[in-house]
Amino acid sequence: MPVVPGMTDLTAPYWEAAREGRLVVQECQECHVLRHPPLPECPSCQRQGHGSRLGWREVSGKGTVYTYTVVRHPTHFAFADKVPYVLAIVELAEGPRLVTALTGAAPEDVRVGLPVRAVFREVADGVTLPYFEPDAGGRHGTA
Amino acid sequence: MIARPVFRKEVAIVGIGQTAYAKALPGTAWELAMQAVLAACADAGVDAADVDGMCRFTAPFETATEAQLVRGLGIRELSWFTQAAHGGEALGAVVMHAAAAVSAGLASTVVVYRALSQSKGGRFGRADGRGPGPGSGEPGGDIVVPEQDNRSFAWPYGLMSPGQLFALWARRYAAVHGLSDEDLTRALGTIAITQRRYANGNPSAMMRDRTMSWDDYRGARMISEPLRLFDLCLENDGACAFLVTTAVRARALRTDPVWVLSATQTISPYREPMGIYTSGELLELFPPDAAGRLFSQAGVCRADIDVAEFYDATSYMPLRSLESYGFVPDGQAWRYVTEQGTGPDSPLPVNTHGGHLSEAYLHGMNGILEAVRQLRGSASNQVKDAEVALVGAPAGSAMILAR
Numbered sequence: 436m437p438v439v440p441g442m443t444d445l446t447a448p449y450w451e452a453a454r455e456g457r458l459v460v461q462e463c464q465e466c467h468v469l470r471h472p473p474l475p476e477c478p479s480c481q482r483q484g485h486g487s488r489l490g491w492r493e494v495s496g497k498g499t500v501y502t503y504t505v506v507r508h509p510t511h512f513a514f515a516d517k518v519p520y521v522l523a524i525v526e527l528a529e530g531p532r533l534v535t536a537l538t539g540a541a542p543e544d545v546r547v548g549l550p551v552r553a554v555f556r557e558v559a560d561g562v563t564l565p566y567f568e569p570d571a572g573g574r575h576g577t578a
Numbered sequence: 579m580i581a582r583p584v585f586r587k588e589v590a591i592v593g594i595g596q597t598a599y600a601k602a603l604p605g606t607a608w609e610l611a612m613q614a615v616l617a618a619c620a621d622a623g624v625d626a627a628d629v630d631g632m633c634r635f636t637a638p639f640e641t642a643t644e645a646q647l648v649r650g651l652g653i654r655e656l657s658w659f660t661q662a663a664h665g666g667e668a669l670g671a672v673v674m675h676a677a678a679a680v681s682a683g684l685a686s687t688v689v690v691y692r693a694l695s696q697s698k699g700g701r702f703g704r705a706d707g708r709g710p711g712p713g714s715g716e717p718g719g720d721i722v723v724p725e726q727d728n729r730s731f732a733w734p735y736g737l738m739s740p741g742q743l744f745a746l747w748a749r750r751y752a753a754v755h756g757l758s759d760e761d762l763t764r765a766l767g768t769i770a771i772t773q774r775r776y777a778n779g780n781p782s783a784m785m786r787d788r789t790m791s792w793d794d795y796r797g798a799r800m801i802s803e804p805l806r807l808f809d810l811c812l813e814n815d816g817a818c819a820f821l822v823t824t825a826v827r828a829r830a831l832r833t834d835p836v837w838v839l840s841a842t843q844t845i846s847p848y849r850e851p852m853g854i855y856t857s858g859e860l861l862e863l864f865p866p867d868a869a870g871r872l873f874s875q876a877g878v879c880r881a882d883i884d885v886a887e888f889y890d891a892t893s894y895m896p897l898r899s900l901e902s903y904g905f906v907p908d909g910q911a912w913r914y915v916t917e918q919g920t921g922p923d924s925p926l927p928v929n930t931h932g933g934h935l936s937e938a939y940l941h942g943m944n945g946i947l948e949a950v951r952q953l954r955g956s957a958s959n960q961v962k963d964a965e966v967a968l969v970g971a972p973a974g975s976a977m978i979l980a981r
Contacts, residue, residue: 438721440730471856472728478847502753502860504745505803506736511705513721514736522737522802524746524855532856536735542803547753559720564734 437559438513445473448491454563456555458496460531464488471531496553496565497573498527505542521545525567539568550574585875589677590828590835591979593622593821594947599784599938602697603815611642611693612650614817622821623831624687626651629821631685632659633676635692635941639665642693642817658685662843666889669942670872670975674841676822686824692943693817701813702939705738728854737854740891741810745802748894750860752804755909762804765912766893767795769928770808770935772921773890777932780958784812785936809893811934818943820950834981836953839876839966841977844868861898861908868974869903876978880904883978884964885952886926887945889971890933896920899972900928922959930959945969946977953981 442450449472452459460469463477465487470477477487503523509515521537523545537545538554550573553565595617597603597610605613619626632647634640644659658679662671676688696702723733737743752762774790777783790808798807828835844865848857873879880903888896900911905926920928931937931948938944949967951957957964970976 436719436721438723438734438736440734441722441724442730443725446725446730472731472854502746502750504742504749504805505800506742506745507799507803508801509736510703510739510742511736513706514738517736520736522735522742522746524860534732534735534737534854534856547749558734562720566735 436513437562438511439559439562440564445475449473450562452491452493453555453565454561456563457493458553458565459491459493460527460529462490462492464490469494469529469531471533492529494527494529496527497570498525498551498567499573500524500537500545500547500549500551501526501532502547503537503545505545523551523567525551533565535565535567537568538566544569585677585681585838585840588825589680589838590823590825591820591838591946591950592823592828592831592835593618593620593624594950595619595621595819596782596944596947597817599782599814599816599940599944601784601814603695605695606698607642607693607695607817608646608650610695610815610817611647611691611819614693614819615647615651615689615691618689618819618821622823624821627654629653629687629689630655630657631676631679631688632656633672633679633688633690634661635665635668635672636661636663639941640692641695642691647689647691656685658688666891666941667971668843668975669889669946669969669971670841670977671843673822673838673946673977674843677838677841680822680824686827688822689819690822690943691817691819692941694940695815696813697815703739703741703810703813705733727850732854741805742802744892744894745805747860747898748804748892751894751898754861755912757912759804761912761916763796765897765915766804766809767792768915768919769890769893769896770795772919773929773933774808774936775921776930776959777936780931780937782958783932783937784814785932805892805894808935811891811939812936814938816938816940818940818947820943820946834954836950837980839878839978839980840872842868842872842875842975844974865974866902866904869976872903872968872970872974872976872978878966878978878980882966883926883968885930885949885961885967886928887930887933887949887967887969888928889942889945890929890935891939893935895972896928896933899970900926902972902974903968903970903976922961927959927961930957930961942969942971949979953979
């Protein structure tokens with residue numbers, strides 16, 4: 436049975452975009468800083484007292500593996516038939532990082548700095564998660 | 579930053595107590611907590627009825643409540659009690675709060691306790707709250723992860739347990755500092771095997787009778803690469819407790835009080851315990867400022883520390899703790915550990931009770947008890963003439979104790 440994200444008003448736009456095959460990251464419309472996961476207000480603009488206007492920016496979906504682990508022992512019954520799987524933190528070309536899993540990569544071929552790109556998988560009815568796969572044409576990161 | 583010693587010789591630990599540690603013990607967390615508190619009171623020569631303060635981790639980490647203990651032990655009245663957020667990553671916090679309360683005169687005899695009954699559910703290594711075995715299936719339907727502390731961005735991918743998270747840290751450490759898989763294996767294995775040897779000399783340790791060779795270590799199955807089975811802590815039942823009191827009362831109670839020189843807690847953006855670290859350098863989630871406060875408030879330096887008990891949910895954490903507390907420069911602990919080790923003859927013996935890897939897992943509390951024994955001169959693996967000890971979680975929540 437799939438494990439799916441519960442959504443709040445704050446996080447729903449991220450998952451709604453994923454369902455449309457788009458990767459989006461929260462962006463402050465005042466100072467243009469990107470943040471993931473989203474926050475209720477832009478901390479710096481809010482602190483400076485001129486409020487913040489938060490929106491979402493569609494990003495390229497390209498990035499590099501910041502770190503990863505090959506999970507061989509499941510810690511939840513929902514993942515018992517998924518091992519081994521490759522958990523990763525991916526650093527997007529635009530800067531922010533996100534937790535994801537890699538697909539289409541043999542565990543022994545994964546390394547920190549591996550160029551990857553987002554792919555979208557429907558894991559449950561109406562729920563799509565962004566995963567990442569090796570991007571042969573991508574630039575190796577220095578992460 | 580406060581530069582003066584805040585608790586120096588004002589607050590002391592005067593009693594320690596623990597239950598047996600085992601995979602499964604009879605009794606609830608409540609009962610285990612009471613056993614440990616009574617043992618700590620007996621050790622201090624204090625009537626449990628006279629306890630007037632309590633400090634513990636927040637639920638869901640700690641399930642035994644103050645109300646249960648007051649009722650169960652016949653404590654007359656608590657004039658002060660509180661809870662510190664998070665679990666073992668906030669190990670220093672429970673001591674900091676207890677010491678602050680004693681120092682401020684809000685209570686004079688404070689119990690700090692931790693009780694775990696993982697055998698009755700809630701194993702930390704099982705995100706679904708279950709043990710292995712049949713019946714681990716569930717009727718169909720999606721499992722919805724409520725959004726809390728960014729969990730909804732991690733759990734759907736299967737990032738659900740501390741071991742997986744620390745595997746991500748360890749891999750990042752290896753990549754940033756240019757370690758080969760073999761370099762990392764040797765460093766982590768040295769820590770795991772050294773701690774097992776300490777446990778073999780500690781009658782209270784769950785692994786007292788189980789030796790570990792390099793073949794055992796390397797041959798153990800990978801759980802979450804690069805972490806093998808023996809890089810991960812034990813899961814068990816048990817409880818620890820200790821008594822914190824004023825200098826005057828401490829001197830009246832015993833000749834060998836252990837002084838709380840300093841204790842810290844810390845939190846900053848994207849450095850939340852068990853967070854998903856989407857900003858900043860992952861390896862800097864161990865904040866150097868907190869370590870600086872720890873030493874400056876205690877009025878001691880690194881060279882004064884005779885023994886360290888580092889929080890070790892995984893073998894990676896003592897490794898990085900050597901760096902984050904300033905004993906070894908960043909990026910060099912793997913080499914230091916491989917060459918010098920953390921054993922009894924090393925420059926800084928670490929986790930002399932066997933730690934969470936080989937004594938038992940009590941959210942760091944058993945490390946505090948071990949530090950007290952070391953400073954009293956009564957530890958199973960006694961470090962000669964130990965006078966100052968550091969007990970610390972890797973995220974800067976720690977304490978310095980002295981005899």
